[in-house]
Amino acid sequence: xxxxVSVIATSSLGDRSYLASDGRVAIVVDPQRxxxxxxxxxxxxxVRITHVVETHIHNDYVSGGLELARVTGAHYLVAAADExxxxxxxxxxxDVxxxxxxVRLxxxxxxxxxxxxxxxxxxxxxxxxxxxxGVFTGGSLLFGTTGRTDLLGExxxxxxxxxxxxxxxxxxxxxxxxxxxxxTHGFGSFCSASQADASDSTIGREKAKNxxxxxxxxxxxxxxxxxxxxxxxxxxxxxxxxxxxxxxVDLTPATRADPAELRERMAAGQWVVDLRHRKAYATSHLAGxxxxxxxxxxxxxxxxxxxxxxxxxxxxxxPEQVADAQRELVRIGIDRPAAQATGGVEQxxxxxxxxxxxxxxDFPALAAARAGNTPAxxxxxxxxxxxxxxxxxxxGHIAGAVHIPLPDLPTxxxxxxxxxxxxxxxxxxxxxxxxxxxxxxxREVVVINDKFDxxxxxxxxxxxxx
Numbered sequence: 211x212x213x214x215v216s217v218i219a220t221s222s223l224g225d226r227s228y229l230a231s232d233g234r235v236a237i238v239v240d241p242q243r244x245x246x247x248x249x250x251x252x253x254x255x256x257v258r259i260t261h262v263v264e265t266h267i268h269n270d271y272v273s274g275g276l277e278l279a280r281v282t283g284a285h286y287l288v289a290a291a292d293e294x295x296x297x298x299x300x301x302x303x304x305d306v307x308x309x310x311x312x313v314r315l316x317x318x319x320x321x322x323x324x325x326x327x328x329x330x331x332x333x334x335x336x337x338x339x340x341x342x343x344g345v346f347t348g349g350s351l352l353f354g355t356t357g358r359t360d361l362l363g364e365x366x367x368x369x370x371x372x373x374x375x376x377x378x379x380x381x382x383x384x385x386x387x388x389x390x391x392x393x394t395h396g397f398g399s400f401c402s403a404s405q406a407d408a409s410d411s412t413i414g415r416e417k418a419k420n421x422x423x424x425x426x427x428x429x430x431x432x433x434x435x436x437x438x439x440x441x442x443x444x445x446x447x448x449x450x451x452x453x454x455x456x457x458x459v460d461l462t463p464a465t466r467a468d469p470a471e472l473r474e475r476m477a478a479g480q481w482v483v484d485l486r487h488r489k490a491y492a493t494s495h496l497a498g499x500x501x502x503x504x505x506x507x508x509x510x511x512x513x514x515x516x517x518x519x520x521x522x523x524x525x526x527x528x529p530e531q532v533a534d535a536q537r538e539l540v541r542i543g544i545d546r547p548a549a550q551a552t553g554g555v556e557q558x559x560x561x562x563x564x565x566x567x568x569x570x571x572d573f574p575a576l577a578a579a580r581a582g583n584t585p586a587x588x589x590x591x592x593x594x595x596x597x598x599x600x601x602x603x604x605x606g607h608i609a610g611a612v613h614i615p616l617p618d619l620p621t622x623x624x625x626x627x628x629x630x631x632x633x634x635x636x637x638x639x640x641x642x643x644x645x646x647x648x649x650x651x652x653r654e655v656v657v658i659n660d661k662f663d664x665x666x667x668x669x670x671x672x673x674x675x676x
Contacts, residue, residue, distance in 0.1 A: 213313055213334050213343055215392060216255075218247055222507050222538055223271055224398030228346060230332055231257040232313045238262045238284070239330065239346045240394040243274040243459055243541050245281065261309055263287040263301075265348025265394060266327040267294075269361045269445045270401045272456045272543045287315075291326040296455035301328065311335065316342075320381065322374025323349030323357030323401070325366075329381060331389075344390030345413075351378045352396035353408040356422050360438055361401065361445060367438075371431040378422040387414030398507070400441040439601045440617065444513035444542055451543050459540045461533065467523055467549035469559045472496065475523050480548065481516055483508075485526040485535050488642035492568040492657060496525070496558050501568075501646040504531055506639040509538040514617045515643075521548035528552055568645060572660040573668035576632055580670070589654050592629025597644040598636055598662070608634075609671040616640045623651050634658035634665075 218227040220242050228239040229251055236257040241248050252259050259282040262275045266289070276296055279286035287307065290300030301307065303319030316331040329347045333340040349357025356378060359370035391411045395401040408415075417423050422430055467475065476482050476498040484491050484499045485508065491501040500515075502508045504526070516522070522539075524547050526532045532550045539547070551558055555565060569588055571579075578584065579591040596607055597616040607613065614622050616635070631653055635641040638659035645655040666672050 213332060214255075215332070215344070215390070216251060218242070218251065219397070220271075220541065221397065222509060223541060224396070224400070224402070225271065225394055226392070226397060227394070228392055229255075229257075229259075230313070231255060232310050233257065235260045235310050235313075237309060237313070237315065237332075238275075238278060239392070240265055240268070240348060241274040241278050243272045243277075243456060244461070244537050245274040245278040248274070248278060249281070258282075259284045261285045261287060261307065261315070263315070263330055263346070264289070265329060265346060265350075266324045267292055267449050267452050269324075269448050270395070270399055270442070271541045272448060272451050274456070274459075276455050277458050287317075289326040289328050292453070294453050294455065303328070314340065318345070318381065318384065320347070320350040320377035322359055322370050322377045323395075324362060325370070325373075327357075327377070329377075331385065342385055342389045344392055345381060345385060346392045346394075347381065348394045349401055350374065350393075351381050351391060351416060351420070351422065352393040352402055353391070353411045354416075354419055354421075355396060355402055356420075356434065357395050357401050358438055358441070359434065361441065367435055368431060371434050372427055374434070375422055375425075375427045375430045378416075378420070382413055382417055382423050385413045387412060387417065389413045391416060400445075400510070437601065439599050440615065442510055442514040443617065444518065447518060447543055456543075457545075460546060461536055461540065463529065464524070464532070464536065464547040464550040467551050469557075469561075471549060472523065472551060472558055473564075475521065475548065480521045480523065481512075482523045482525060483512060483535075484646075485524055485531055488638060488657070488659065489570070491642060491646070492570045492659075494555050494565050494567060495646075496555060497564050497566045498650055499525065499646065500650070501642045503639065503642075504534055508535060509542050509544070511616065511640065511643060512539070513542045513544065515620060515647075523547060523549040523551070525551050525555075525558060527554060566649065568642070568649065569656045570638075570659045571632070571656050573634075573658060573665040573670050576634075576658055576665075577669035579632070588656055589630035591632045591656075593627050593631045595626065595631050595633045595644065595648075596635070597633060597640050602636065602662075606675070607673050608665060609673045611673075616644050619644050619647055623648065623653075626653070630654040630656065632656045632658055634660070634662065636662045
């Protein structure tokens with residue numbers, strides 16, 4: 211039977227794990243920490259997991275590989291060169307790992323994203339020998355790009371970029387054009403050097419499209435390092451956890467908080483996060499909370515914004531939404547919420563005066579406000595705040611806007627000029643998070659809940675591209 215490769219997507223972090231099976235046994239590549247998803251898929255397919263492999267020590271999430279191997283009794287393959295605090299099967303460039311009569315793995319050293327990064331070629335048995343079906347590339351060769359090379363420190367970024375170029379070329383030389391490429395990163399992950407919209411690819415397609423396979427080494431290095439933006443602050447904790455050996459996760463419900471406890475937690479400087487959609491938050495929310503809806507990359511922005519270790523309380527309409535948030539948070543090492551509350555905003559306080567609204571507008575309203583015709587019920591647009599990332603700002607921004615990327619906002623609130631602040635991002639998600647932080651600091655705010663590409667057509671003046 212031909213090997214089947216199934217994708218286990220974690221879209222909130224922009225990553226993919228894989229389950230490859232021959233119908234009897236299975237290999238799991240780069241599993242996330244909530245391994246029940248993997249076990250469920252293996253059960254549905256009626257296959258036994260015999261090998262769990264890591265392409266590298268991950269910087270963007272806490273791995274589930276160690277626990278998955280423990281639960282299933284599978285061999286756990288990790289680079290021999292990585293010093294880790296747990297038992298594993300050490301593998302190195304050139305190793306061949308038999309999986310079954312019809313499937314094997316070949317280990318290819320592909321440094322670049324990390325120093326000891328490995329890729330795994332998945333070979334199928336044929337009448338004429340072994341045929342490569344594809345390659346699990348982790349953070350090496352991605353769809354239309356590569357993994358970024360600065361996560362281990364700026365001092366290593368240049369050297370690792372050169373190695374990344376050589377590694378990608380090596381894969382392209384080793385494998386036929388028809389071989390599939392199965393990366394872990396690149397679907398919105400900050401581990402990716404840039405973003406691509408492909409859903410699948412082959413070595414041949416990457417030869418035609420990917421800059422790493424089209425540019426000379428020096429030009430590739432210059433371009434990849436020039437385009438790198440900031441990455442989440444919580445990455446600093448992921449490699450440490452993965453090197454030590456992550457503990458099993460506990461996804462049981464967190465303790466329920468009553469209105470008095472919610473007030474106490476906010477008064478103590480803890481984070482109380484409202485998981486509802488930003489429009490629901492704008493209509494009515496508990497003063498002092500932060501908006502990070504489950505409809506966006508909640509865990510990425512929360513992990514980036516908080517001081518690591520700060521207790522977090524989750525608010526949502528339903529227990530199922532809190533459970534979804536817990537699952538997302540354990541993936542980045544936030545293991546247990548301090549508390550949770552559900553049922554709607556009216557149940558989170560005994561004092562109606564604690565409920566707030568958050569004005570929302572669109573770019574036509576901003577254009578009107580800047581022309582002196584502020585829509586009724588809204589404050590003047592004294593300050594326009596852009597909370598997008600630096601690369602987004604460089605690609606185009608509103609004339610006269612103040613730029614503070616959302617991750618920097620908690621420590622730069624004092625940098626904003628006085629007056630009412632109209633906040634925008636690319637769509638409204640980050641703007642609402644930023645506006646909630648500003649409102650908690652006592653600022654008068656308006657969220658521009660609109661797509662940025664609508665700003666110029668609405669008549670909002672844009673800055674000179676130069």
